[in-house]
Amino acid sequence: MKSSPPSPLTNHLIDNLPRQDRASFLNGCEAIDLVFGEVLAEPGGRILHAYFPLNSFISLIAKLSDSERLEVAMVGSEGMLGIPLILGLEESPLRALVQGAGPALRMPVVVFGRHLAQSPALQALLRRYLYVLMHQLSRVAACTHFHxxxxxxxxxxxxxxxxxxxxxxxxxxxxxxxxxxxxxxxxxxxxxxxxxxxxxxxxxxxxxxxxxxxxxxxSCGCYASDRRLYRRVITEGGAP
Missing domain, CATH: 1.10.10.10 (Winged helix-like DNA-binding domain superfamily/Winged helix DNA-binding domain)
Incomplete structure (x- = not known):
């Protein structure tokens, strides 16, 4: 069996920023370690930080009741937690639960808002990521029903x-x-x-x-579809 290569401590969203924007953004981040089982957000709860996983990952869970829960997305080094902030909202629609412990970058909401306002490149990139995440959420709904x-x-x-x-x-x-x-x-x-x-x-x-x-x-075709979309919209910067 061939083992997976070790992961560099990086976040692909931040890496896709222009050099000057990236350096400024990283200066506003705090390096932390996410703990397995840690709850970072609850539905309806106020968002206090934006999180950018490095070698860790977070489950996004839709909760209808204590017995009715479904994981609808994951966030790892390809993305961020706190996407409502892009829309000017500070309320979480989902439960965010750490499933993979490890390092991440964290930025307070006020600081994130300041960077977002000052960087058109960050705005454009995160709008693209929002599109990718919306696609993933809709795909999960269809996949759960049909596959x-x-x-x-x-x-x-x-x-x-x-x-x-x-x-x-x-x-x-x-x-x-x-x-x-x-x-x-x-x-x-x-x-x-x-x-x-x-x-x-x-x-x-x-x-x-x-x-x-x-x-x-x-696997069903949804996995390959998600990867193609991320590569086209985020990595290559193509039209959604």
Whole structure:
């Protein structure tokens, strides 16, 4: 098995800023470590900071009730937490839960607002990221309704691997069920199917990706679609 290369401590959104804007923006950031299980925002709660993960990642969870929760997006080194700030809003629509501990950059809301007002390049980049995130959220809704659990599990494992920068993941049955909006029995069946195909090894919440290429093939087309869109809109700066 070929291991994933170590991740550089970087955030791709910040890296896509022009040099002068990037240097100024980084000066306004504070380096922190995100802790597994830490709640950074609650639905309806006030946003105090914008977060830019480096080698960490955050789950965005829609919560209808204590028993009705669904992960609708992830934020890792490709993005940011605090996207309502772009729209001039300081209220979080979703629960933000740290699923991958590690370093991140944090910026107070007031400082973020000042940088946003002074940098047209930052405004343009974050509008593009907002478009990408909107696409991901809409895709999750359709994917949850139309695609089989096995393909959706493969997709979310790949998304998690991308942000964890590791072949080894720890995801409990409870979290996987919430992630996909299915019962635990459905998770067990889907995980066993992927394991039988020797794409993953799964034991008591410890998952090892054995065959990434095979897992991509097993996933629904939403994974490849999300990656193409991010590359075109953010990395290459093309039209949405």
């Amino acid at each position: 089989r659990v096995e393909g959706r599990l493969a997709r979310w494992l790949l998304m998690t691997q991308d942000r964890a920068h590791s072949d080894r993941l720890h995801l409990t049955h409870e979290f996987l069920a919430m992630m996909l909006g299915v019962r635990r029995a459905g998770i067990t069946q889907a995980a066993m199917a992927l394991q039988t195909r020797r794409l993953i090894r799964y034991h008591r919440g410890d998952i090892t990706v054995l065959d990434r290429a095979g897992l991509i093939e097993a």
